[in-house]
Amino acid sequence: MIPSLDSIFARLRLRQLRLLIELDRCGSLHKAAEAMAISQPGATKALREVEEILGVPLFVRQPSGLVANDAGRCVVRYARLIHSDLGHLRDEMLGIVQGQGGHLAVGSIMGAMPMLVGALGRLRRKQAQLSVEIAENTSANLLEQLDEGRLDLAICRPGVGRNTSDYVFMELAQEPLAVVAHPQHPLASAQALEIGDLSHYRWIVYPANMPMRQALERELNEAGVEVPRYPLETSSTFATFMLLEEDPTLVAVIPSAVAAFAEQRGLLVSLAVRLRALSEPFGVVHRVGSPLSHAAQLLVEELLTP
Template sequence: MIASLPSIVSRLRLKQLRLLIALDEQGSLHRAAEQVAISQPGATKALHEIETTFGTSLFTRTSQGLTPNDLGRCVIRYARLIHSDLAHLREEMLGIVQGHGGRLSVGLIMGAVPLLMRALTRLRDKQPELSVEIVEDTSARLLSLIDQGRLDLAICRSSVSRRPDAYDCLSLHEEQLVLVAHPNHPLAGAEQLELAQLGGCRWVVYPTNMPMRLLLEREFSQAGLEFPRYPLETASTFTLLSLLQQDRQLVALMPREVAQFSEGFGMIRRLPLQLRSRSEPYGVLSRHGSPLSPPAQLLLEELQRDTTP
């Protein structure tokens, strides 16, 4: 039986997490003990204490050494996350003590990439020693990272959450979508397009239940058309652009600013389709009631310079 959270918190020590990481890297208790500078009997005792703390075995013992089982791999993964978080904590503390920029973690959806790049460029001109982690993903996954405390801010939509009131919306930004394809797509020279003309095209779409996907489904429904069968699904900007480069028959919806950037490099071409629906605005979100760190506050001020009135 897995131990309770209070029991784990009261008994687990950071040095034990270091031992777990070393065991995963070395595969041997002897070599892991050397890596963390303890004796082999001490490592054996520590591993026993770790498994007792969690209430389960974490490794399979073989003649070749120790191999983590499914639960062990899970614990080791979180041990690495905790170790990484502590490294980030020290880095941020050093930045504060030395008067430097500190550290910032921000997540964003595809359409917010140009907005964030403009804001970060201005911010790093003022804070050149600021360390920034950028995570691009779907709104749902970004909100999960906000919940875990792994992001200071997320530029996405709270409407995909079952608990939208768990987040503070600090500013709102409009997003206009356009249809894009390879520059040599068969419809690239058209002066005007209707959705019915695209029924036979192959599509790259956003994952199910995401706002951009829902908007496209609504467009097809309002036009009395069947949604494209067998689409390619991705939330990655790079993957989307790569697919359009490889297959000249593909079409996709893309935020206008991202499309303008990509079109400037000759990677894609916008197609003249007028969408009936408006895309839901995205927001700069933080966890409700959580104060922003100084770097996050500075970034927010830069982002608000582009806020929709």
């Protein structure tokens, strides 16, 4: 039987939560104890105490080491959120004492990165001592990092998450798409193209089931063109640029804002193929019940300012 909230609050200690995080990371009581500078018997005792407080076992022993069970993964996720919130508390208090500063961890999908960089530039001119950690990834991975407390907020699509009601969403923009290639691609100078004209070229695509991949496959299907059988899959902007540089016959779909940035610098060209925007807009996302830090609130203001 799961104990009451008052019982958990009275008995559970922050150091015990830190042990659960280290156990999940290390998979070993010995390594977790080393990370926390405590003895292994002390770590074993602390784990037993947490399991007794919560009334359920949290880890199982497997050949690979200690592995969290379903209950353990749930507790570890909330332990990380609490750890992250305490980090925000310290950073915000430090900012108050020093008059400015703080730390901000923000994630972004590729297409929103130009918007994020612009907003961060404006914010850092006002808060010069602000420390910022930036992660670029898919919406699904960014939502996982939000759930684990690794990010303060993300600019992505909450629709790919397991439960959209877990998130606060503030819409920012639609995401037009562009077909791009190396400046020496055979079709680089063509004035008008249909997507079927690219059927003989190999594609660089986003991973399966991601919105940008689905948008490309929709366009190909509607044009009666076979979906690429052997694409190069990556969610990395840099990898996409490097692959186009290495093989000038490749083509890729990326957000128009990123394409414009790269085209201005001579890294690639946008081919004369019209694609529709993604059906779901992107925006600022953070978890329900996790108040934004002062620095995160300031960034949101910059993002929402026309």
